[in-house]
Amino acid sequence: MTFDSVKSWREQIKNILRESAKIVDILFIYTAFRSEDERYALELFWVNTPSPASRNIAETVIHEGFLGKPAFDAMQESAISHAALLPSPLREMSRELVELETKTFGLAIPVTSGIVGIGLRLDREKDATDALIVESILTAIVNIVSSVMAVTTYTREIERFATRDPLTNLYNQVAFWDLLEYETERSKRQKYSFSLLVMDIDNFKAINDTCGHEVGDTFLKQFASLVKTAVRKGDVPARYGGDNFTAILPVCDEEQAYIVAKRIIESLRALSLPSPEGVRAKGTVSIGLAVYPGHAAEAKDLFLLADSMMVQAKTLGKDRVCVPSEHDTVGALRSLGGKNILIMEALGQKTVVPYFQPIINMKTRRVEAYEVLTRIVTPDGVIAAAEFIETAETMGAIGRLDYQLIERTFEKVKKERYDGALFLNLSPKALILSEFIPTVRSLLREYGINPAKMVFEITERDTVKNLGLVEKFIHDLRSEGFRFAIDDFGSGYSSFQYIRKFSIDFLKIDGEFVKNMTEKGTIEKAIVTSIAALAKSLGIKTIAEYVETEQIMSDVESVGIDFAQGYYIRRPSPELL
Structure with missing residues (x-):
């Protein structure tokens, strides 16, 4: 099934209804499965336009069918919609003359379920041919709806992982760049400053080599936690990669950003983790700071300058924060490249x-x-x-x-x-x-x-x-x-x-x-x-x-x-x- 066909699945259901109504006395087809907000979405597709009374009868019959099925308890709170193929009114129907044929289905990975059904008018006895036709229609609908569920659910799950670093749960590098570009454009429009911190844990390889990678991973998670504690609500910390971290600080000038950077440095100095070898894992961090628009007017230039300041902090002895001087410009950096x-x-x-x-x-x-x-x-x-x-x-x-x-x-x-x-x-x-x-x-x-x-x-x-x-x-x-x-x-x-x-x-x-x-x-x-x-x-x-x-x-x-x-x-x- 192609992505285009997934997007047009309702039209496919209507086509099945249109063709099926020529050979079986169908009143409606319905589908029900969990939507993005975790509620069940119940959709009814009618051949002719039903009256409010006919709609109520159909909804009642469908909900009665959910009783005794624990997986569909939440269906009682479902969002309901109706659509009709033809504008001509449906001949009034009664509860006694409506028969429901249903088929449930589920997906193992991810675990989710749904149900589809056909509402038939009981004007005559059904024969074996009718039963075979109805079963074929239900199978076709299940194939369409289960594909829709699979693609929708897989996409939602994957997107959840796409912006986050799995170890620290901070934003990852890709998300960081999108957010930095966004903050730069927003700051241009609203004419305010923001600051960027680029952080690199000093001698992190020694922690891995001495204490083991498991302790190293724990150290990174603890550092991420203390960065989140040090910044304000609304600031954007990220793991850029390895032992490199960043933080976007909206509406934050150089003095305020410097205070945040010093808070991170002091918090890491106090961190000490035990290891199986008996050696305690301790570390420091070097931080580069740059401010928009005072130091740079474009996102990439701002990062280049903050990153250069981080390198300068390491050169000067590590465990410190460095801020650009009047000589530390993007132009000067590029001329030396x-x-x-x-x-x-x-x-x-x-x-x-x-x-x-x-x-x-x-x-x-x-x-x-x-x-x-x-x-x-x-x-x-x-x-x-x-x-x-x-x-x-x-x-x-x-x-x-x-x-x-x-x-x-x-x-x-x-x-x-x-x-x-x-x-x-x-x-x-x-x-x-x-x-x-x-x-x-x-x-x-x-x-x-x-x-x-x-x-x-x-x-x-x-x-x-x-x-x-x-x-x-x-x-x-x-x-x-x-x-x-x-x-x-x-x-x-x-x-x-x-x-x-x-x-x-x-x-x-x-x-x-x-x-x-x-x-x-x-x-x-x-x-x-x-x-x-x-x-x-x-x-x-x-x-x-x-x-x-x-x-x-x-x-x-x-x-x-x-x-x-x-x-x-x-x-x-x-x-x-």
Whole structure:
């Protein structure tokens, strides 16, 4: 069942009712299942428009059918709606001439249930043919409604995990960036200041190495707790990753933010956790502080400056907070950036090269595609994309990097006569750059490559606000044969906007969930299982990233993922094998 058909499920019920009424004397069809607010939603679909009296009779008959069924006790408080196919009035009905045929159903994961039924007019005795027809109609309705329930419930559960760090329950990095952008725009409109703290626990690796990872995890949770205690209600703490944390402090000037930062530092100094080795885990934190708009007027610049101040705090001896001076400006930081020079030299000398990581079919174990990864070759070695992509975006050079990468990839593909699929990471913003798609089309023609072999991975590095415009571009490109995947699916709630808006061929499940399934990964495995079930319901193929061990490979296979990639299969390489 596709996502479009799930969205139009009521129309499908009406179609079944319209056709069934031609052969069986049906008064109405009804469906009842738990809605998003945990109440049951009871919907009645009539052939003709019923009078208020007929509606009451139908509701009474249906509710009588719920008696003695504990799973549907809450149905007595259900929200009720009526819809009719025809405007012509229904011939008045009586309680004695209404027979109800029902069918219940349930889903094991997640646990939920529903019921569907048909209201028949008892004008004559039913025969075996009538019973067979009614049973077929009920089965068709159950198939539709259970698919709706599954997709709705899976999506709701996954979205709940998408914005939170599973260890600390703070916002995660993706949510942090969305909230920072939001706070920046709000502050611009309302003309007030806000502050940003970037925090890094000092020598956290030593805690892990000395006391063990379990104590390390407990230390991180305790730090998250004391940060939440130190900030005000309405402030936004987040775990940026590893031992890095942030806090957005709305309507907060430098002096107030400094007081909050000092409170966090002093609270952590007092924290001491026991460990199995007998050594107590203690730590300190280095904090960088920056204020909008005094220090920076854009979200990324504000983070860059606060992060730089955090590094300065570590350089000065750790366990302190640093605030920008009049010399610590974003412009000064950028003018010193060696990565800017690296990128400009790579573009000028054409040292941007593709690396290929195979994607295998989990059933056949054969390579069916490669993900194309960006690398820069220097005299000192090969530099991975993670080291320079954000800088390239800040410089506005990401488009030129993509063009060189695609051209070098197509050269390799043509030379090696490779005929499989190619997955290429792509910011949604690239889709609406006027020159991007024409350039790709031109390169495809030049190297004789079928557009159907190209799979663009939509990433969330730059979430585009006008999703409608991107939707049009994707629709047009799909008509030419291009395919699309959502990268790092489950890591952010923009992913779910994409799956609702766009026609997607693949979901690449966030590798953090995949690689943590095998350890204390009850939540992670539940998330991956839910994503696989959701994708299957929508007819979308799934790909597991970060498959790094045989055990992860086995777990990926057990939850029904279609494809896999990772170091266990093969590391990225400049060669197509």
